[in-house]
Amino acid sequence: MSETLSPIDTAKFVAAKRAVEFVEDGMKLGLGTGSTAAWMVRCLAERVRDEGLKIVGVPTSTRTAELARSLGIKVISLDEAKWLDLTIDGADEFDAELNLIKGGGGALLQEKIVATASDQMIVITDAAKEVEHLGAFPLPIEVIPFGWQTTKALVEETLGSMDVLGQSSTLRMNGDVPFITDEGNHIVDLHLQRIGNARQLALVLNQVPGVVENGLFIDICDKVIIGHGDGRVQTKDIITGEDSERMIEFAESDNIFADL
Numbered sequence: 001m002s003e004t005l006s007p008i009d010t011a012k013f014v015a016a017k018r019a020v021e022f023v024e025d026g027m028k029l030g031l032g033t034g035s036t037a038a039w040m041v042r043c044l045a046e047r048v049r050d051e052g053l054k055i056v057g058v059p060t061s062t063r064t065a066e067l068a069r070s071l072g073i074k075v076i077s078l079d080e081a082k083w084l085d086l087t088i089d090g091a092d093e094f095d096a097e098l099n100l101i102k103g104g105g106g107a108l109l110q111e112k113i114v115a116t117a118s119d120q121m122i123v124i125t126d127a128a129k130e131v132e133h134l135g136a137f138p139l140p141i142e143v144i145p146f147g148w149q150t151t152k153a154l155v156e157e158t159l160g161s162m163d164v165l166g167q168s169s170t171l172r173m174n175g176d177v178p179f180i181t182d183e184g185n186h187i188v189d190l191h192l193q194r195i196g197n198a199r200q201l202a203l204v205l206n207q208v209p210g211v212v213e214n215g216l217f218i219d220i221c222d223k224v225i226i227g228h229g230d231g232r233v234q235t236k237d238i239i240t241g242e243d244s245e246r247m248i249e250f251a252e253s254d255n256i257f258a259d260l
């Protein structure tokens with residue numbers, strides 16, 4: 001399908017391209033974070049530039065805000081927008097109920113706030129992220145720096161009574177120093193292997209003092225768009241029951257590839 005894009009980038013691109021077809025004039029949009037979401041921002045910018053589409057975006061990270069602004073998308077804060085029509089974001093894992101693990105890029109807190117403040121959330125992804133049970137991907141939790149080691153120990157103790165296989169956790173690092181989120185917090189990654197009851201775990205984790213938020217997105221995502229390396233996209237919608245597939249045609253002479 002693509003001469004220069006790798007199969008994984010083709011998969012991310014076609015999922016993003018399909019997702020922005022759901023964007024309508026005048027919409028207030030949540031803009032996700034990560035490499036797949038970056039494709040979505042580029043595809044959206046193309047529609048703004050070529051069709052004169054009028055939208056505003058609420059980014060979920062400083063990275064996404066910078067990319068969106070640089071491509072001519074008007075960026076506003078969530079408090080200015082108050083409520084959003086649609087959020088489009090990536091994910092690290094999704095299951096058959098479209099429950100997610102997010103936060104691989106460390107933006108889970110803003111991502112969850114923004115997605116929850118939206119009428120609809122569409123997740124764009126490649127097929128490798130579909131799982132039967134969430135948990136193979138380390139589950140990120142955002143913790144405040146004060147007493148983080150105590151928080152981490154309390155979380156591990158809590159996991160001992162939960163329906164999960166693993167109970168170890170690691171502080172996420174950025175080279176030699178702890179990773180710092182846009183909110184000035186740390187990320188602790190939980191190595192659980194398999195989560196038996198994601199809904200219960202999401203609630204219990206947020207009860208531990210020092211935990212700000214966890215990367216389990218339960219009942220937040222409505223639709224998932226799965227891209228493939230040959231240009232196919234599958235759309236699964238939990239509300240309408242849609243499960244469809246089609247090809248996305250694109251030419252690498254498109255404006256969008258000049259931005260890379």
Ligand SMILES: O=C(CO)[C@H](O)[C@H](O)COP(=O)(O)O
Nearest residue numbers: 034035036090103104105107
């Ligand atoms: O949750 C996220 C960032 O916090 C990302 O959406 C998630 O990590 C997927 O990223 P990518 O599209 O680069 O695989």
